[in-house]
Amino acid sequence: MIELKNVSKWYDEFQVLDDCSTAVDKGEVVVVCGPSGSGKSTLIKCVNGLERFQQGTIDVDGISVGAKETNLPRLRSQIGMVFQNFELFPHISVTDNIKLAQLKVLNRSEAEAQKNAMRLLDRVGLADQADKFPSQLSGGQQQRVAIGRALAMDPIAMLFDEPTSALDPEMINEVLDVMVELASDGMTMMVVTHEMGFARRVANRIIFMDEGRIEEDCSKDDFFNSQRGERAQTFLSKILHH
């Protein structure tokens, strides 16, 4: 489904991604972790072309992300993405946030988009907040709406870029619950997160990144059963100890 081959990226002189290769199969949940500045957010943003990369190839469902002839907006409309800071559109209502791309990108009818929006709000447990504006919701609620907005496009895969990092602790679980449910429904997911509990529960594979390189890429069981390298070990002991 998602295939990265020898991806490298530089900001001027500074190399942020160094020869990264991995693949995410259909229905697989892959968790990407690593210390801050390790390039994990950059890597996931390369998958739907939000960030450009200078070397290597990324294919999503057989379409090359980096190729000049690729219709990026069209490709992106098939890949859902959830951001650390939610990034709901503050000037329109929660429902309109979920309807916007359905109307403008998929050209769905107003009635169909509305029906979908209500169904998705219900799914993330926010049907009663439909007419509110994003700023009137808590962080956890906003993030759940953001997941609904992404799902409205009927994506073939979902990318999560630290979806719980900006949340107060008591709101993390309401978002993770939605993600767990999504994973159990068979959604293909690539998730940048430090939530190792989530990784343990639903991940098929764990990718560990450090200094722009993929240091570990192994099954969940191998990762949590000490089959990992020294850097990953150090990182894990740091985040599990507090």
Add this chain to the structure above:
Amino acid sequence: MFSDFDTDVIFNNLHFLVEGMQTTLILTIVAILGGLLLGTLLALARLSPFKPLAFVAGTYVNFFRSMPLILVIFWFYFLVPHIVGRPVGGFYSVLVAFVLFEAAYYCEIMRAGIQSVRKGQIYAGQAIGLTYTQNMRYVVLPQAFRNMVPILMTQAIILFQDTSLVYVVGVKDFLVSADLVANRENRILEMFTTVALVYFIICLSGSLFIRRLQRKFVT
């Protein structure tokens, strides 16, 4: 000096003054709308990754911002008839001048507004599949505009005052109408006091309105 202040001259010529005010308001409104539209396009051009486009827009803005408005008004008064090949009258030439001149200022306001929209919002728009144009139209520009409303309104008040410069090419706006009455009736003090008062009331109300708006936006 104020003992023979004659208010009748104002009321007797009221329709004349109202007509002048209409011209002033039409000029202001068209210049705001036209300037805002052209200015927004210029702002998008200035921020375009396509360098030649950004350069042309930048040159345009720097050029008009370096020119005295009165010169631009004069210039278009003589230039526009040449371009279209027939006399167009002062009103249309100053209309063009104001739109083109104001666009340079609105461009810079909108540019700041667009840059005030967080990068993450642009990412979010892209991620749901919006094209560049759609992303600007539905995500970035509405937010940019909202962020800039107080400054846009302040610019509108300045513009309202600046329209009085059409005096130099004889377009009958509020000020010129009052001037004509003043000279005809030899009531200079009455007419110009009235003009000052009207400008003052309109601009002050505008400023107070903006201040209220700002308070609403902050909270």
